[in-house]
Amino acid sequence: MLTLTGVDAGYEPGRPVLRGVDLRVAPGEVVGLSGPSGTGKTTLARVAALLLAPQRGTVEIDGVGASGVRYARDPRLRTAVGMVFQSPRRSVDARLRLRDVIAEPLRLRGLATAARAGATARTERVAELAGRVGLTADLLDRRPHEVSDGQLQRACLARSLASGPRYLVCDEMTAMLDASTTAALVGVVGAEVRAGRLGVLAISHDDALLDVWADRVVALGAAVAGPA
Amino acid sequence: MADRRLRAGVVLLVLLAGYALLVPWLAGVDDRVTDFAAARQGPSWAHLFGTDSAGRDLFVRTAAGLRVSLFIAVVCALLSVLIGALVGALSAAAGGWVDRLTMRVVDGVNAVPHLLLGIVLVALFRGSLVAIIASIALTHWTQVARIVRAEVLSLRDREHVDAALLGGATRWRVVRRHLLPAALPQALVAAVLLLPHAVWHESTLSFLGLGLPPHAASLGTLLQEARSSLLLGGWWTLVFPALGLVLATLAVAAIGAALRDRAALPERAGAQL
Incomplete structure (x- = not known):
């Protein structure tokens, strides 16, 4: 609670x-x-x-x-506790590709646990999360300014779920x-x-x-x- | 406009660097070897920039001096950026009393005249290259620290930092992954602008007789030597090393100004989204 x-x-x-x-x-x-x-x-x-x-x-x-x-x-x-913000533009680092935006919490979890998540496992998890929020694979290699607000908010939601809140x-x-x-x-x-x-x-x-x-x-x- | 300036600056700097690196190597002579029979000869085909009071060829010696001065400047600029970026980013990210204390230290360093502090440092280790580099780097990181701190302060409460934090990022991770990379372009512009300043500092220290020993060529030692020849009509001993100093300064200043304009552009573009 x-x-x-x-x-x-x-x-x-x-x-x-x-x-x-x-x-x-x-x-x-x-x-x-x-x-x-x-x-x-x-x-x-x-x-x-x-x-x-x-x-x-x-x-x-x-x-x-x-x-x-x-x-x-x-x-x-x-x-x-995770959070999805009102403005997806303001809540992502403009230099990162969507793939890295979603993967960031996964990297952090990997660092925090003894069983360090390998790059392959991370890639699979990003693909799974992206699929869950309806992002196609080709969008994952784009940067925030190359996608719409809706697509970016989907990535933000995937990122929030990635940390397992x-x-x-x-x-x-x-x-x-x-x-x-x-x-x-x-x-x-x-x-x-x-x-x-x-x-x-x-x-x-x-x-x-x-x-x-x-x-x-x-x-x-x-x-x-x-x-x- | 910025691109043309950048191109002109880069071309000039590449030409100067090529001259500084290749000429002493291709000439096949040691620029320190004296030949008093050929002392104070004006520019000619045999000696394009003439010779100095010890008969050393100034075309080769100016190149060697430029090489040493540029090397010192680049190392100083990189060290200043390294120290300044770390201090600025950590200070702003920590906030509170850490930030206030750090900024007072920065004010303290700024309050001491740079050249004076440099002279003290160099005087302790006469003629040492490391001492010259340290004396410039340790007195010039403060402006980089201020720039990076201001940039990080404007970024640290943004929502993308909050999002990283909620994803489990530590303060150091946020600094390393989000704050420093965003502040780095500004810091690099500061570094580029610092290059000519470092060249001037090195030249001043050597001119005052505190820098490199007289036989070691640097723009400063060449200008210092030119003083005596100038009174005997040897204008070329001053003009060519000074030209090297001015051209290097102009090239780097043009690159710095163009990069500063370019670094400001994404912000404008971002505001339109």
């Missing part, structure tokens, strides 16, 4: 954007988060992904309290995409959820999308606490 309890968060001391937020995401569940612009949805996403320290309150992942954020994360939580935060993941790509990406995430591998916090302006995608929707700006 990804649990946020009594979280105040913001970017300036003493001026929190969020106040007293409680939120729970269970494995195998999609929790939708809606709310008008400026209510702190992305701030909440960053707190949940251990990118931003809450000013007050706690974040707990599967019973382990998050003691630090960013580089100071608990090693046990290093890849516990237990929870995935999708921050307006489909806001810049057309309907068919949106459906495809939501389908990929849905399959992971149904397999019980993933708990998802889906953030979107699109209430119709959240109605279809999420098991339950909480509105930020109103009462945020979800059922236990």
Whole structure:
């Protein structure tokens, strides 16, 4: 369970954007988060992904309290939460080919474990992940500026899944995409959820999308606490 | 425009490097051997650049001097980039008190006049090539550090760094894979611009009699020797080594300016996406 309890968060001391937020995401569940612009949805996403320290309150992942954020994360939580950002352009290194974008977390996992993943195993895993998100092999050798936003967001989703997270935060993941790509990406995430591998916090302006995608929707700006 | 400048700079630099490397080798004479019977001869077919006060051929000796000066400059520039890029990137990536402390150290190094610090270092190890290189490299990494730090500061909170972090990357990994490579083009431009500066520094140290020993040719030692000949009408002893210095500076400055323009281009292109 990804649990946020009594979280105040913001970017300036003493001026929190969020106040007293409680939120729970269970494995195998999609929790939708809606709310008008400026209510702190992305701030909440960053707190949940251990990118931003809450000013007050706690974040707990599967019973382990998050003691630090960013580089100071608990090693046990290093890849516990993945995130897909709103803008695929901003969330990839423009110099890397899509193949390397997806492979990066695999390389890191290879370095961290004794059984170092060989290059062949990595190539196969990249191909498998690319296939799962609907990227054809010829796209893998292109750089970000040579593919569309939708194709790039598919690569970003594949990268997020490559690190094997237990929870995935999708921050307006489909806001810049057309309907068919949106459906495809939501389908990929849905399959992971149904397999019980993933708990998802889906953030979107699109209430119709959240109605279809999420098991339950909480509105930020109103009462945020979800059922236990 | 930038491409034409780059091409002109590269062609000039290749010609100078070819002259510096090939002439001493093809001439088949030791540029240090003196021949007082041929002292202070003006330019002629036998001696294109004339001879110096010890009768050494200045066409060969200027080439040898250029070779030494360019070698020192390249090594200094590379060392400065290495030190500066590492300090700048790690400082910005670490942030907080580490960054503040590092930047005060940079300010401290900058506050000491470079030439003065260089003179102290070289005076400790008179005539040593390593000391000359160290004296220039250790006083010129700070501008590279500032450039790389500024670049890394603008990059470290970008979402692609967040994504790498969420994929399990450590701070060092992020620096090595995402921040340094992105800041490197700017650092290399700084290095190229540093080349003529390093040539001038070496020349100044040698001119002041603190650099290489007088028999070892460098642009600085040649200019220093030219002082005495100049008063006796030997203009060529000054003109040709100085021309080498000016042309090398112009070539590298043209390349540096063109590369700086080019490094700025992807940003503009990126903004349109």
